[in-house]
Amino acid sequence: MRVFIAVEILNKEILKKVETFQKSVKINANPTRVDQIHFTLQFLGEISEEKCQQVKNMLNEIYFPQFDVSLKNVGAFPNLNNPRVIWIGIEGDGAKKLTDLAKEIGIQLAKIGFETDRKFKPHLTVFRVRKKIENVSSIITDFETEEFGTETISKIKLKKSVLSPKGPEYSDLLEVNAR
Secondary structure (H helix, E strand, O other): OEEEEEEEOOOHHHHHHHHHHHHHOOOOOEEOOHHHOEEEEEEEEEOOHHHHHHHHHHHOOOOOOOEEEEEEEEEEEOOOOOOOEEEEEEEHHHHHHHHHHHHHHHHHHHHOOOOOOOOOOOEEEEEEOOOOOOOOHHHHHOOOOOEEEEEEEOEEEEEEEEOOOOOOEEEEEEEEEOO
């Protein structure tokens, strides 16, 4: 099964602002469904049931306090000239705490045989670009300092992803609350 570890955005005000942003930006890209907006802490890919159980056991041992993240800024990976992903970022103390949580999960995953090769950059994917599009600098610049609100991070989830022609469908395999 294809799985990842995530923090979901549940604040309805934030989701409404994200949806408004997606509708106001006129680019040739696929918007992320607002009910699927999340921070991916670790993407694990295809794993067996046995490995999935090991991940669940490890996640049940993770301790983290509840904290807030302020969603602000819009950007693109790899850059605005050739975007593949349009994202909303976070800043300040919340960004550090989310990065630290992702790092701790990576350390624990390494103990059960996973490799983490990418540096975590906290972001919410709001568009995926399938075909090469124009430079979006002029469009995104208008939203660079946009504030989307504050989300309280109080749980992490192990999620299953099933790919389909309509896009990915996610389901929860495990939920771990802050403590």
